[in-house]
Amino acid sequence: MSGNSRLCVAVHVLTWMALDQRDPAAVATSQRLAVSVNTNPVVIRRCLGQLREAGLVQSRRGAGAGWNLTRAPEQITLLDVHLAVGDDEQLFALHHSPPSGSCPIGFGIQPALRPVFGRLDEAVRRELATTTIADMLRDVLAQQPATA
Amino acid sequence: MSGNSRLCVAVHVLTWMALDQRDPAAVATSQRLAVSVNTNPVVIRRCLGQLREAGLVQSRRGAGAGWNLTRAPEQITLLDVHLAVGDDEQLFALHHSPPSGSCPIGFGIQPALRPVFGRLDEAVRRELATTTIADMLRDVLAQQPATA
DNA sequence: CTGGATGTAACAATAATTGCTACATCTAGC
DNA sequence: GCTAGATGTAGCAATTATTGTTACATCCAG
Secondary structure, three states: OOOOOHHHHHHHHHHHHHHHOOOOOOOEOHHHHHHHHOOOHHHHHHHHHHHHHOOOEEEEOOOOOEEEEOOOHHHOEHHHHHHHOOOOOOOOOOOOOOOOOOOHHHHHHHHHHHHHHHHHHHHHHHHHOOOEHHHHHHHHHHOOOOOO | OOOOOHHHHHHHHHHHHHHHOOOOOOOEOHHHHHHHHOOOHHHHHHHHHHHHHOOOEEEEOOOOOEEEEOOOHHHOEHHHHHHHOOOOOOOOOOOOOOOOOOOHHHHHHHHHHHHHHHHHHHHHHHHHOOOEHHHHHHHHHHOOOOOO
């Protein structure tokens, strides 16, 4: 394992829902999503819970319930997803235990590094904002093998 | 703990060495560096070992030994450091277990996601390349309290 | 030859992520 | 109302990465 796969799973789920909702009779459940993602339904519900808190999806409870996108796929960027799944911690961590304040470098390194790391985070956010779930759905469908 | 702090520690160490080597008589040892970073000398040696493999520093063994930069601080970018410390794995991970190949989304999501994640990595690398150890040293020294 | 440094293996502690079970809760439809 | 079927969520185990630490082999200036 290396980093986390929350963004990957969330994008998978949203793209799946974007395709699924083209059929008005279709119902997106955590069970069906779990089969596509190849994981446990609870993992999907955890993920969808975060997306719901961010306002990207809605859930209905009770029998025959399921999930819906609250916006058009064109209006959901990967930055929205990224922020929703709480990957918003800094990309690179500072020191675990604070460096020596009595050394010039130890004293100034964190304040000097912070804006650099901030620019890195911003670069990632800028890039994430350029892709939407609609883009993802188009690219995913373009991967399909010829049905001949 | 969240991500790793290897880049932070490596930049700290290199910036320290850049300042230290202004005094020709100074010797950079893992012990002295560990005090500034506030960690164990072995952690520093591990870090310096990666920087040496990347050709950024040299080590001398034996008594009175220590470490040297192999280039001017102006010629070491944070991208060099990033690559040296092996943080080069993808920023965001793909699925742990491969998604369902019999679902259109499961089939195409990884190929569609890969170039997106590649662009993210590239955005980070581009940003990292804009800062050098010399920049860091200047900014660190600018943080010092007035010596009045 | 010896002191002092690097080089490195091995291990413990901590934390994050993921997958899983179990169960409470809700509601459409009978 | 009841019930089937779904969400909501607590809690735990397994895996992994990171960091810190001890211990010891190795090297070399003096």
